[in-house]
Structure formats: C-alpha cells, structure tokens
Amino acid sequence: TWSEYSNENEFQRLLEEASIVKVKVYRNKTLTEIFIDDLVVNDLVLLQPGDTVPADGFLLAGELELNESALTGESRTVKKIASKDEKNAAEEEKSEMSRAAHVEDGEAVMKVLKVGDKTKYGETLKELTSAETRPSPLQEKLAYLGQQISRFGYIGAILIALSFMFNHIFLEAGGWEIYFNKPTGEIIYHVVTAIILAIIIIVVAVPEGLPMMIAVVLxxxxxKLLNAKVLVRKLLGIETSGSLTVLFTDKTGTLTQGKLTVSEFLGGNGEHFTSFKGIPEILRDTVSFAIRNNTPASIDAGDPENPKIVGANPTGYALLRFLGSDVAKQDDVKLKINIPFNSANKFSASQVEGSQNLTLVKGAAEIVLAGCTHYLDVNGNKVKFESGEILAEMEGLSERAMRLIGLAVSEQDLGQVNELPEQMTLVGVFGLRDEMRDESKPAVKTAIKAGIQVVMITGDAKDTAQAIAKEVGILEKENVLVLTSSELSKMSDDEIKKVLPELRVVARALPTDKSRLVKLAKSLDWVVGMTGDGVNDAPAVKNADVGFSMGNGTDMTKESSDIVILDNNFISLTNxxxxxxxxxxxxxxxxxxxxxxxxxxxxxxxxxxxxxxxxxxxxxxxxxxxxxxxxxxxxxxxxxxxxxxxxxxxxxxxxxxxxxxxxxxxxxxxxxxxxxxxxxxxxxxxxxxxxxxxxxxxxxxxxxxxxxxxxxxxxxxxxxxxxxxxxxxxxxxxxxxxxxxxxxxxxxxxxxxxxxxxxxxxxxxxxxxxxxxxxxxxxxxxxxxxxxxxxxxxxxxxxxxxxxx
Missing domain, CATH: 1.20.1110.10 (Calcium-transporting ATPase, transmembrane domain)
Incomplete structure (x- = not known):
C-alpha cells in the first residue's frame, strides 16, 4: 500500500541519517575523513577508541581491544593484533576484523577487504530483510471473513437471479409454457438481466473497501504515530500490536533512561559514601587508581574540570565519571595482563607493574566478594574481611534497584585465564543506578490494564532486576515469577510453558533467551511482542508476531522489526x-x-x-x-x-x-x-x-x-x-x-x-x-x-x- 511504502521511505531516510558516519583513511599517503559509503576495498583505515569498525578486513599495524557484542552478543573485549603474514592475514582470527565491532582501546591501521553488503554483517542483514512477510493474525481473520462474505454473496447472487426469473416465469407469465412462448429476445433479455443482477450483487457483497480502509487508517x-515516536515499517506490525498478549521488553533505555550513574560507594565495612570527594583521601586514591587502570577508555583532558571519556562501556563510563577530574591522572604503570569482562565470568582483571605492582579486579559484586579475604579501611590498612555488614548494606542498595559492582586489588599475579587471585583485598562496592523514566510506571500500568503481560528482560542481577521491576510496576501481583538465564537454561520447554503465564522478569539474560521465549510463547498461541536493539536480538525480533526495534539499535535489528520505537521509550510501545x-x-x-x-x-x-x-x-x-x-x-x-x-x-x-x-x-x-x-x-x-x-x-x-x-x-x-x-x-x-x-x-x-x-x-x-x-x-x-x-x-x-x- 502507499502508506506502507511511505513509511518505508521514512524508515530508510532515518537509517541514512543514522549511518552518516565518517571514517579516517589513508589516501595518497595523507590521512583524510570520508563517508562510510565511500569506503572501497584496499583502503587503509585508522581505528581509535570509540570508532566502529566500518568494513571487514584485517589489522595491518598496531593492536586493538574490540567489543564484538553487536555481532556475538557477548559483552567481552577481544584483543586483535597485526598480522605478520599479510597474505594469510584474512584467515587469522587474531587479526581478522568484522564490521560493527566497537573499538574500546588501542590504535591500529586496518586494511579493507569487504564493504557494504559483502561484509558478514551486510550478508546477515540482507538475509533478514529478504525473508518472506508473514500474515498477521488480523490479516488471517480478515481473509477468512472475506471468504465467508464472498460465499454468502455468491449464494445470494444465485438465489436473487433465480427469484428474478421465478417472478417473470411464474408470477408474471403464469408458468413455463406461457413464458417460453414469449419472443426469444425478451427471454434472452430477462436471462442476461438476471446474470448481470447476480454479478452486481457479488460486487456489492464482496468487501473490496476493507483492504483500502486499513491502508487509509494507517x-x-x-x-500521528511519528509524532508519538512510533515508525511503522510493516503494516502487519500496527495491525497485530492491538492484539498483543505478551510483551518482552528490554530494561535499559526503554524503562530506564539508559544512563548509568554511581549513586553510592560502600567501603569494605559497609560505610556509605555518596560522592568521590567524600571518600577519605587514602582510600580515594586506591579507588581512583584501580578504576583508571582497569577500565579501557581514552581520556581527553582538554578541559581539566570536565575531561572527555571515549570508548568506555556504560558501566565503565559511569565509574570513570564518578572520579571527576581525577579521571585524567596519569600513572607510571604498564599493563602486563588483561582479562576483559564477559557475561560468563562477570568480571574484568588487569595486572599492572611499575610504581605499583598490583592486580586490579572489578565485576559483579557477588563474584568479587567471594574471593576477598581482607578489605581496605579508610586509612588504607588491610583488615580481615567479614562479609556480614556489607552484605546487609548491599541488599539495601539492591532493593533500591542499584547494580552492584565490586572493586578489589591483590598483590598476587593473575594465573590461569578467567581465574581470579585466591587472596584479594576489597576496596569497595559501587551502587550504580539507571534512573527510571518518569513515564515508565504509568505506561507499564496502562499495558497491564490492557491485558498485556509485560516481561522485563535484563542483564542485571536477580535482586536488582526484581527491585527495578517492583519500582516500575511489573511485580505488583502476588505469585509472579522472576528467573535468571541460568535457571531458564535448566528448564525444559514444557516446564517453561507451564510457568510462562507467571513469568515477569528474566535476569542475567542472554540474547538466546529472547528467541526461546518468543518460540515458546507463540506455541501457546499467544500474540507476542519483542523489543531489541543488538544484532543478536534480530532473530527474536524477526520471529515475534510484532517486532519492536529501538531507535538507537543496530541497523540489522531495525531491518528485522515491524515497528521502530524512535525514542526507545516504553510509553511509545503502548501508543x-x-x-x-x-x-x-x-x-x-x-x-x-x-x-x-x-x-x-x-x-x-x-x-x-x-x-x-x-x-x-x-x-x-x-x-x-x-x-x-x-x-x-x-x-x-x-x-x-x-x-x-x-x-x-x-x-x-x-x-x-x-x-x-x-x-x-x-x-x-x-x-x-x-x-x-x-x-x-x-x-x-x-x-x-x-x-x-x-x-x-x-x-x-x-x-x-x-x-x-x-x-x-x-x-x-x-x-x-x-x-x-x-x-x-x-x-x-x-x-x-x-x-x-x-x-x-x-x-x-x-x-x-x-x-x-x-x-x-x-x-x-x-x-x-x-x-x-x-x-x-x-x-x-x-x-x-x-x-x-x-x-x-x-x-x-x-x-x-x-x-x-
């Protein structure tokens, strides 16, 4: 329809605006900036922290730390080094570069081998967009109703044609013999009139105005929808959204503002500090040192009072911002070993040597605390660690919907990959909070009142996720269920189907959980909505009855969706x-x-x-x-x-x-x-x-x-x-x-x-x-x-x- 065509043009325009990215390339031995669409094979691209890899290729010089979560769904840093064998570099995983990865640290030159649709990212995107369009539940009902009306019309047309002839043969003429003695031209006229009348009745009965009305409504x-920050890409999306029975929604940026900030810092004995300056100096210096040297980012200290932070993930950015002007300090240390964060370990660790020889650890509070034998007091002294006091305070922070990040140091070296030192000293625990949008609670209430089961899917810990769900109104009913990804993985499909009507929160979720939940909910004949923003969300968004992508999500997820929520806001979903x-x-x-x-x-x-x-x-x-x-x-x-x-x-x-x-x-x-x-x-x-x-x-x-x-x-x-x-x-x-x-x-x-x-x-x-x-x-x-x-x-x-x- 014209309306769907117009919306698709609007969508493509928004995509083009979002993809106006400039790339730094060496041409004629000079570094210059070009638009990503002008990139060609064999171009040499300079990559720095904060950049997104614009094409497929390999590292020619330098080293990088990449976040490939947009491709793999794993929020872990992958190290890439230049290949010594340029001929075979494309086959070497350590130097292979893929479009859509994000540069967190390092500086390097990449040689381009594939661009646009030829990249792995582009091929996947093309495959998703070329899939057949599925009929919506409303379209199926309308098709069935149209068949019934048409059948009724055909039967009515035949009966009307027969009644027309019956009137002329029996009521007017008085019987067969008298009627067929009439002039042949008059009989033919009656028969033709009866046939035309039947055709007109069929035309009247068949609801050809219904498809047009749907198009006109849209x-x-x-x-109005665009003003409400809702871009309808596919007609079936808005048709089906009115019949949603369950909506699986992200938390970050949808229910919350998507901006993590450090609300509180707990010392090892459970003492509260609400600002970096409020922490005693000796302990504050250790906090600063440990954060700065275990958080990959580039710091531009052009404005000493407000240094610019580039390349950090949202958690790292919040921790670095908490340090204020301290973030620009330089330390005489060298990074020896680094274990990047990933969703399996739930921690990152860096071993540094120089002015201080320490192993620095930060990660999920429960993981960090489990390895701590001591804590640092406000004077920088090691004290035997008893977890009772701080655990009680942490529970209070979790109940206030804070994400807890533990910070520890150790004088022991890092041993096996993905293993922490056996004896660590707790520096403290950060309470990070992503503030709720003001409109989220009433919007969730509206959705629930509309008979939609709202299920929040988040990477947060169970206690934090539960607190957020309570705050936003998802957990208002009794006997509802909160599960973690690991708990889901231990359950069979039939077990999940039984508890799905009570499920309200999935914590520590993985992208694969979304696809599984969509599949199981659809098998119960529910009308399923799914939100997503990352590449790994695309299959779940594509397979849902209504796929919602976020305005700040990846192009692939947007292409897979039926509706784009331009402002990432839950209230726009309810609209x-x-x-x-x-x-x-x-x-x-x-x-x-x-x-x-x-x-x-x-x-x-x-x-x-x-x-x-x-x-x-x-x-x-x-x-x-x-x-x-x-x-x-x-x-x-x-x-x-x-x-x-x-x-x-x-x-x-x-x-x-x-x-x-x-x-x-x-x-x-x-x-x-x-x-x-x-x-x-x-x-x-x-x-x-x-x-x-x-x-x-x-x-x-x-x-x-x-x-x-x-x-x-x-x-x-x-x-x-x-x-x-x-x-x-x-x-x-x-x-x-x-x-x-x-x-x-x-x-x-x-x-x-x-x-x-x-x-x-x-x-x-x-x-x-x-x-x-x-x-x-x-x-x-x-x-x-x-x-x-x-x-x-x-x-x-x-x-x-x-x-x-």
Whole structure:
C-alpha cells in the first residue's frame, strides 16, 4: 500500500541519517575523513577508541581491544593484533576484523577487504530483510471473513437471479409454457438481466473497501504515530500490536533512561559514601587508581574540570565519571595482563607493574566478594574481611534497584585465564543506578490494564532486576515469577510453558533467551511482542508476531522489526498498541455498517420480485450504493480517534472471531429492519400516496418514477444515518465525532451527491426531481434506523451489559 511504502521511505531516510558516519583513511599517503559509503576495498583505515569498525578486513599495524557484542552478543573485549603474514592475514582470527565491532582501546591501521553488503554483517542483514512477510493474525481473520462474505454473496447472487426469473416465469407469465412462448429476445433479455443482477450483487457483497480502509487508517495515522515516536515499517506490525498478549521488553533505555550513574560507594565495612570527594583521601586514591587502570577508555583532558571519556562501556563510563577530574591522572604503570569482562565470568582483571605492582579486579559484586579475604579501611590498612555488614548494606542498595559492582586489588599475579587471585583485598562496592523514566510506571500500568503481560528482560542481577521491576510496576501481583538465564537454561520447554503465564522478569539474560521465549510463547498461541536493539536480538525480533526495534539499535535489528520505537521509550510501545486497537475498532465499525447494507440489499433484491417489485434498485443504482458503503465508508471510519479507554480492554485472542455477538445483533436487526422497511416503502399504498407520479414528471403512468426515485434516496439515506449507529456502541451517537472530520465530511458529501444525482441522474440512474415535501418524507423514513438501533443498544445494556466502545 502507499502508506506502507511511505513509511518505508521514512524508515530508510532515518537509517541514512543514522549511518552518516565518517571514517579516517589513508589516501595518497595523507590521512583524510570520508563517508562510510565511500569506503572501497584496499583502503587503509585508522581505528581509535570509540570508532566502529566500518568494513571487514584485517589489522595491518598496531593492536586493538574490540567489543564484538553487536555481532556475538557477548559483552567481552577481544584483543586483535597485526598480522605478520599479510597474505594469510584474512584467515587469522587474531587479526581478522568484522564490521560493527566497537573499538574500546588501542590504535591500529586496518586494511579493507569487504564493504557494504559483502561484509558478514551486510550478508546477515540482507538475509533478514529478504525473508518472506508473514500474515498477521488480523490479516488471517480478515481473509477468512472475506471468504465467508464472498460465499454468502455468491449464494445470494444465485438465489436473487433465480427469484428474478421465478417472478417473470411464474408470477408474471403464469408458468413455463406461457413464458417460453414469449419472443426469444425478451427471454434472452430477462436471462442476461438476471446474470448481470447476480454479478452486481457479488460486487456489492464482496468487501473490496476493507483492504483500502486499513491502508487509509494507517496513512491517516502515520504522522500521528511519528509524532508519538512510533515508525511503522510493516503494516502487519500496527495491525497485530492491538492484539498483543505478551510483551518482552528490554530494561535499559526503554524503562530506564539508559544512563548509568554511581549513586553510592560502600567501603569494605559497609560505610556509605555518596560522592568521590567524600571518600577519605587514602582510600580515594586506591579507588581512583584501580578504576583508571582497569577500565579501557581514552581520556581527553582538554578541559581539566570536565575531561572527555571515549570508548568506555556504560558501566565503565559511569565509574570513570564518578572520579571527576581525577579521571585524567596519569600513572607510571604498564599493563602486563588483561582479562576483559564477559557475561560468563562477570568480571574484568588487569595486572599492572611499575610504581605499583598490583592486580586490579572489578565485576559483579557477588563474584568479587567471594574471593576477598581482607578489605581496605579508610586509612588504607588491610583488615580481615567479614562479609556480614556489607552484605546487609548491599541488599539495601539492591532493593533500591542499584547494580552492584565490586572493586578489589591483590598483590598476587593473575594465573590461569578467567581465574581470579585466591587472596584479594576489597576496596569497595559501587551502587550504580539507571534512573527510571518518569513515564515508565504509568505506561507499564496502562499495558497491564490492557491485558498485556509485560516481561522485563535484563542483564542485571536477580535482586536488582526484581527491585527495578517492583519500582516500575511489573511485580505488583502476588505469585509472579522472576528467573535468571541460568535457571531458564535448566528448564525444559514444557516446564517453561507451564510457568510462562507467571513469568515477569528474566535476569542475567542472554540474547538466546529472547528467541526461546518468543518460540515458546507463540506455541501457546499467544500474540507476542519483542523489543531489541543488538544484532543478536534480530532473530527474536524477526520471529515475534510484532517486532519492536529501538531507535538507537543496530541497523540489522531495525531491518528485522515491524515497528521502530524512535525514542526507545516504553510509553511509545503502548501508543503503538493503542493505535493498533483503534485500527481494529475502525475495521469492526466498518464491518457493522457494510454487512448491514449487504443483508438489506440482498434481502430486498431477493424478496422484491415476490412483492411485485421487479428491480427496486437498478444495476447502476446498486453500483452507487456499493461506492457509498465501500469506498466512502472506508474514508469515514478511517479517521476514528485513538481513545485512551481502548487500553482498558482485554486483547482479542487469536482464535476469536472478528465479528462479535453484539455486532451480529446490530447487523441482523438493522439489516432486516432496512429490508422490510424498504419493501413497505415500495408496496404500501400509504407510501404511494405520498409520492404521486403526476403527468408532468412521469411519461409512463405504469411506472411510478417518483416512488422509485424516493426509494433510491431512502435506501442511501437510511444507510448514511446507520453510520452513526455503527460508530459507537454507546447511546451517545455524537461522542468524539468532532475528532473524526472525515466521517462528518463523508456523511455530508453523500447527502449532497444523492440529492444532486436525483436531479441530474435521468435515465442513467432512473431518477426524477423530488419536491421539498417529498424529500422530507424520505428523510423521516430513513432516520427511523437511529431510534431502532438506540432501542437495541438500550435493551442490550439493560439485559447483557454495555461493552466498551
């Protein structure tokens, strides 16, 4: 559709803006900056801390420490060194470079071997974007409903054609023998007319306006969604979001601000310090030394009071920022051994020698404390470590949703890779906090009220994750479940399925956990939403019923998603759900209106011959009625506002019908009433006396052209009035009507065009001009559909209850 095409263009524009990256290359023996799209094979690229590797290739000179989490999902630093054998360098893992890796430390020159789509990253991205589009639950329901309506239309068309011929053969002619003695041309005319009438009924019955209405709804709301920081890339995304039953969401940057800061520092005896300057000097110097020499980053001390930190991960950045101006200090030490952080070890360690010969360790507090035998007091003295006091204080910090990072030193050398010294001295524990977004708690409450199970997936420790989930409102109910990645890995698929309805938090999560949870939730026939930002999130985002990518996420994840949340905000996710539900509401209103017309038109066409009305509506008139109920009605209902109260309803299960019992009552009661009122209009002497065919207006006294013209206007008007009934399930027909200007414009336009066609239609539309008095009678008959449906709604509210509109 045009709307989906426009949104995709907007998405590509945003991607292009995000990818305007400059790369430092050596050309003609001169270092220059070029755009990444201008990079070519054999270019020599200078890489420094903070850079992202722009292509595939190998290191030609220098050493680097890379974070390849965007490629592997593992937040660990990988060391790369220049190859001594340039011919075989591309096959050497130690010098191989891959696009999208992030430079944390070092400086080196890389030779480019592959660019763009030819890189590993590019090939994976291309594979994800070329996958077949899956139908949404709504599309499946609409396809099934369309088949049912079409079947109903075909059967109705055949019956109407038969009833037309039955009228001519038996009611008018008096039997087979008399009828077939008529001129052959007249018989052929009747047969052809019956066939054409059947075709027109099929055209009227088939809801060709429904796909257009969905496209119009999306295009009309696209700008509103963009203003709400929601970019719909694929139509099925916004269609399906209204039916979400479970949403797996990231924490960092989505529920929180995504900016870690050190809130508190605990000494080894549990003493609290809220600022770096507040720590006693001797202990403060050790904290500063240990952080600076065990946190890969580049420090630009151009502004001594506010040094610039480049290349650190979010945790490292927060720790370095905590040091203030101290971060720019230089130490006379050399790095001997480095063990980078990874999600398996949960610590990093650096052995330095020079002015101080120490092993510096920082990592998950529980890991660091387990290896500590002593702690440093405020005077820098070693004291035997008893964990009781600090553990109690740490528990308090965890309950306040802080991430705990332990810091320790040791005079022992680092031994085996991934093993800590046996005797360490605890320097202290940092409490880092990522502040909640102000709007997260009400947004989560809205989602839960809307019947969506919100599951937070985070890399934080269990206690911290639990505290954050409580603060944001995810853990308000009793008997809900908080699991860690390791606990999930020990459970079978069937075990997870049993506890999935109670699951609310997954702590210490890995990217593979997301894919597994999506697969299992879908196997329970749930409508699943998944958020993601990293490359390893892409499969889970792609496989979810609705994939949400974050605005600051990788291009690959964005390409895999159905909806891009431009501001990474959970409230924008709920806005997407609200607009998705509005789309479904609009479709249902359209269906009530259209199927009511179908029932009325088919009943009139079928029963008309038995009441002596041969063709109450001509084929041309039926085509106009089809335009009124399809094309124009699609525009009328497409502008319905996205009301906040829609978020108080439960999502519609996959297996539920698109048409509810209350909808059927409206369709059948109003449709049958229209049909019998139409037959009364055509056959009643009372009505005939209101529309007298005088000699001036009627050339054929056998045909009351005034009555037939009035009926044509009545049939269009009664359906136009019925739009008000279909708009709302409540008794207030004008509720929020001013927020849907397209509805008002379409209703007025139909009244105007119908009046105009009456006077200019002539033989084409079989119409003649009516007097003001006759128009008054037409309007009185047509408007009766409103009190009838109000009575239906009143009785429903009294005996069944009022459904949410």
């Amino acid at each position: 295009s009309m709301n696209m700008r 997407a759900v609200r607009y998705g539900r509005t789309l479904l509401k609009s479709i249902r209103k359209f269906l009530i209106f259209q199927l009511t017309v179908n029932v009325a038109a088919i009943l009139v066409a079928f029963l008309g011959p038995f009441f002596g009305t041969n063709l109450p509506l001509t084929m041309t008139q039926l085509l106009w009625v089809n335009i009124v109920m399809d094309t124009l009605a699609a525009f009328a209902f497409s502008g319905e506002p996205a009301l906040q109260r829609y978020m108080s309803e439960e999502p519609i299960p996959k297996g539920d019908s698109l048409i509810t019992g209350d909808m059927w009552s409206a369709i059948l009661i109003d449709g049958i009433y229209m049909a019998f009122l139409s037959l009364f209009f055509l056959t009643s002497d009372f009505v005939s006396e209101l529309f007298v065919c005088d000699e001036i207006r009627c050339s054929d006294p056998e045909v009351n052209l005034v009555l037939l013209t009035a009926f044509f206007g009545f049939f269009v008007f009664i359906n136009n009035f019925n739009k008000f009934n279909a708009r709302t399930e409540g008794l207030n027909l004008f509720e929020h009507i001013t927020e849907n200007r397209s509805f008002i414009m379409v209703v007025v336009l139909i009244f105007f065009l119908q009046g105009t066609f009456t006077y200019i239609g002539g033989e084409v539309l079989r119409t003649i001009g009516l007097t003001f008095e006759e128009w008054g009678y037409v309007l009185v008959f047509a408007v009766t559909i409103i009190p009838l449906d109000l009575l239906r709604k009143f009785l429903r509210n009294t005996f069944v209850g009022n459904p949410v509109a």
